[in-house]
Structure formats: C-alpha cells, structure tokens
Amino acid sequence: MTDYQIRYGAEVAEALRAGRPVVACESTIVSHGLPRPDNLRVAREIERAVRDNGAVPATIGMVAGELVVGLDDAQLTRLASADGVAKLSVRDLAVAAATGVDGATTVAATSAVAAAAGIRVFATGGLGGVHREAAQTFDESADLTTLSRTPIAVVCAGVKSILDVGATLERLETLGVAVVGYRSRRFPGFFITDGGFDLDWSVESPEQAAAVLAARAAQAVQPGALIVANPLPPQEQLDPELHDRTLTDGLARLAADGITGKAVTPFLLAHFHAATEGASLAVNVRIILRNAALAARIAVAAATTATGSGR
Known part of the structure; x- marks a missing residue:
C-alpha cells in the first residue's frame, strides 16, 4: 500500500x-x-x-x-x-x-x-479573499475558511487590491480570524501601503506578536489563525495613482472580455505587470521578502517564549 x-x-x-x-x-x-x-x-x-x-x-x-x-x-x-x-x-x-x-x-x-x-508561523505575499461582485458569483477564496480553523500566524501584506478588501475583512471578522497590523492600525493593500480600512489592533514588535500566539495557546479558545498584516513602507509601495489607474482599467477590461471565476486573478495580475512595466512585480518581490524576514523574527520570538515557559 x-x-x-x-x-x-x-x-x-x-x-x-x-x-x-x-x-x-x-x-x-x-x-x-x-x-x-x-x-x-x-x-x-x-x-x-x-x-x-x-x-x-x-x-x-x-x-x-x-x-x-x-x-x-x-x-x-x-x-x-x-x-x-x-x-x-x-x-x-x-x-x-x-x-x-x-x-x-x-x-x-x-x-x-x-x-x-x-x-506556528507562515510567510506569504497576500491572502486570497472575497472577489468583487461576490454577491452574484459567490467567488470567495478558500483561504478564508481554512484560516478560520487553522492555528497559525500568517504574515502577509493584506489581500490583493484587485479583491473586495472591505468584504474580505468582514468575512474574516465573521469567521473569527484575528487580524493585527504590524506597527499600523490600517490594513495594507498589498501593492500599496494603505488598503483603506482601519484595524482594531496592532503589534509593535515580533515579541508582541509572539505573545499573542502564547496567549492564544494558553487560552485554548480561538481555533483559527492570527493574521499579521505587514504594510510596505510608503517609499516602497507601487505609486498609488498608477495603482488606481491600472486597477480601474483592468476591471473595465475584465468586464468587457467577460472574464470570470478563477481566471480573474491571473488576468488582473498580468495586466498590472504589463501596465506598470514590471513595477508591480518588483513590489511583489519586496513584499514577500519583507514578510519572510518578519515571520522569521516572530518565529524566533515564539520559540524563545516557549523555551522560557518550559514548553
């Protein structure tokens, strides 16, 4: 067998x-x-x-x-x-x-x-979420429901701005997934520093994020993930005006071509890459490298906390 x-x-x-x-x-x-x-x-x-x-x-x-x-x-x-x-x-x-x-x-x-x-810690670029027009299409990433039942810290730069960011945050709240900003009370918009929505909580250091993980484990109440939303510094983001212009144009092309379902995200990301002459790809790489570094520092802090508590 x-x-x-x-x-x-x-x-x-x-x-x-x-x-x-x-x-x-x-x-x-x-x-x-x-x-x-x-x-x-x-x-x-x-x-x-x-x-x-x-x-x-x-x-x-x-x-x-x-x-x-x-x-x-x-x-x-x-x-x-x-x-x-x-x-x-x-x-x-x-x-x-x-x-x-x-x-x-x-x-x-x-x-x-x-x-x-x-x-206990996972580094990624951006989460999947609720797609625009999801009220009609029911198109929502499996990331959300999986994170509602998976005890792990996910370091990300929010969700891709091509999604419905507000609806995604609402779904995360409904599903009981904790979201904290890293040194920010604003939810990042992946390519851009500010995705346009406030957060209730933030952590100021890897050690504080590790303390949240320790508290969650000790309480044994919350079954889901901790999302640590790590925004790009403003000087490293995609130019916001270029971002908004590219997104508007991409959504218009999406509608004109009748593209739906799983084809939406790759179409829009390819459009961003072409329309920004590769700038969005460079930003994407900066995002994942910064998140990997922060995730590692949180993992180190979490391991130190576990050792100190005798676990």
Missing part, C-alpha cells in the same frame, strides 16, 4: 524535533506567481531571508504525489521549472497525492499542512 504521509526535509525535521524556529513558505509563488526564471531565484531569496533572520525555512509542495514540508533545492527547481504543476488547495491534496502529480500549495493548503506539521 502506498504511504501518503507527509514527508519532512531533513533540516526541517531536525529543527522541529529540537524546538527551533521554523517558518512555512508556500510554493504557488514559485510555480504560478512569478515568471521564469525569476521564480526560482526569488524562492531561494525567500528561504535566505528566513535564514538570515534566525529561522529554518520550510517550503511546502508536492513532488510526484509526495507532500513535502521542507523542499530541497532540487525539488524547488523541479516545481519552478516543470510545466503542468497543479495548484493545490486543501481539498486537492489527497486527490493529487493519489494521482501522483507535482503540485504547488496555496495559502490555504500551506497553512493547513504547516499547522499539521507543528509549524
């Missing part, structure tokens, strides 16, 4: 046994989020950012049906270079394993697998 259990990279397995800080990283940015050959270079830079800030990176993905926590460089290269790599959400994991495919894990799948592996 085939063994479908999760396999761990050697470094990650040792770090988890020793209680060292580990940060989960997704693989969809490698296979679907960035163009070749930038995708492999950036994937390695993400792992380097985690290491440089004191933690062990655990990039999660599927290779020939085997779900791996802590891809090695050869496996990372395979997912970055191969055609036909499947995009895997939580619902797809078992089917993909049984059919022996190569797959890249989304935010939802990476969060769920990381939490099952005992990893």
Whole structure:
C-alpha cells in the first residue's frame, strides 16, 4: 500500500524535533506567481531571508504525489521549472497525492499542512479573499475558511487590491480570524501601503506578536489563525495613482472580455505587470521578502517564549 504521509526535509525535521524556529513558505509563488526564471531565484531569496533572520525555512509542495514540508533545492527547481504543476488547495491534496502529480500549495493548503506539521508561523505575499461582485458569483477564496480553523500566524501584506478588501475583512471578522497590523492600525493593500480600512489592533514588535500566539495557546479558545498584516513602507509601495489607474482599467477590461471565476486573478495580475512595466512585480518581490524576514523574527520570538515557559 502506498504511504501518503507527509514527508519532512531533513533540516526541517531536525529543527522541529529540537524546538527551533521554523517558518512555512508556500510554493504557488514559485510555480504560478512569478515568471521564469525569476521564480526560482526569488524562492531561494525567500528561504535566505528566513535564514538570515534566525529561522529554518520550510517550503511546502508536492513532488510526484509526495507532500513535502521542507523542499530541497532540487525539488524547488523541479516545481519552478516543470510545466503542468497543479495548484493545490486543501481539498486537492489527497486527490493529487493519489494521482501522483507535482503540485504547488496555496495559502490555504500551506497553512493547513504547516499547522499539521507543528509549524506556528507562515510567510506569504497576500491572502486570497472575497472577489468583487461576490454577491452574484459567490467567488470567495478558500483561504478564508481554512484560516478560520487553522492555528497559525500568517504574515502577509493584506489581500490583493484587485479583491473586495472591505468584504474580505468582514468575512474574516465573521469567521473569527484575528487580524493585527504590524506597527499600523490600517490594513495594507498589498501593492500599496494603505488598503483603506482601519484595524482594531496592532503589534509593535515580533515579541508582541509572539505573545499573542502564547496567549492564544494558553487560552485554548480561538481555533483559527492570527493574521499579521505587514504594510510596505510608503517609499516602497507601487505609486498609488498608477495603482488606481491600472486597477480601474483592468476591471473595465475584465468586464468587457467577460472574464470570470478563477481566471480573474491571473488576468488582473498580468495586466498590472504589463501596465506598470514590471513595477508591480518588483513590489511583489519586496513584499514577500519583507514578510519572510518578519515571520522569521516572530518565529524566533515564539520559540524563545516557549523555551522560557518550559514548553
């Protein structure tokens, strides 16, 4: 009988046994989020950012049906270079394993697998959320419901501004997912520093974020994720006027071409890349590297807190 259990990279397995800080990283940015050959270079830079800030990176993905926590460089290269790599959400994991495919894990799948592996912190770029016109299409990312039941801290730059940001925050509130800004009481808009909505809470340091995780574990009341929304510094964001102009034009083209469903996000991101002459891609890379660094510092603080409390 085939063994479908999760396999761990050697470094990650040792770090988890020793209680060292580990940060989960997704693989969809490698296979679907960035163009070749930038995708492999950036994937390695993400792992380097985690290491440089004191933690062990655990990039999660599927290779020939085997779900791996802590891809090695050869496996990372395979997912970055191969055609036909499947995009895997939580619902797809078992089917993909049984059919022996190569797959890249989304935010939802990476969060769920990381939490099952005992990893407490996950770094990503931006979350999925509620799509515009969702009242008619019911188009909402599985990220939201997965995070409502997955005990992990997710460091992100909010949700992509092509989504309905306000509705996404409302859904997160309904689902009981805690959202804190990192040194900000405003929710970031991915490409832009300010997504236009206030937050009730903020944390000022990795240690304070780790304290939230410790309090949640001690209380054993909240089952879901902690979202740490990490805005880009204003000088590093996409020019807001360019952003708004590009978004308006992209939405108009979307409607004119009748594009709906899963095709919406890749269409709009490709439009941003073309219309901004690559500036949005450069911002995307800055986002994920900054989030990886912050996630590592939170993981280090969380590990130190756990050691100090005797756990």
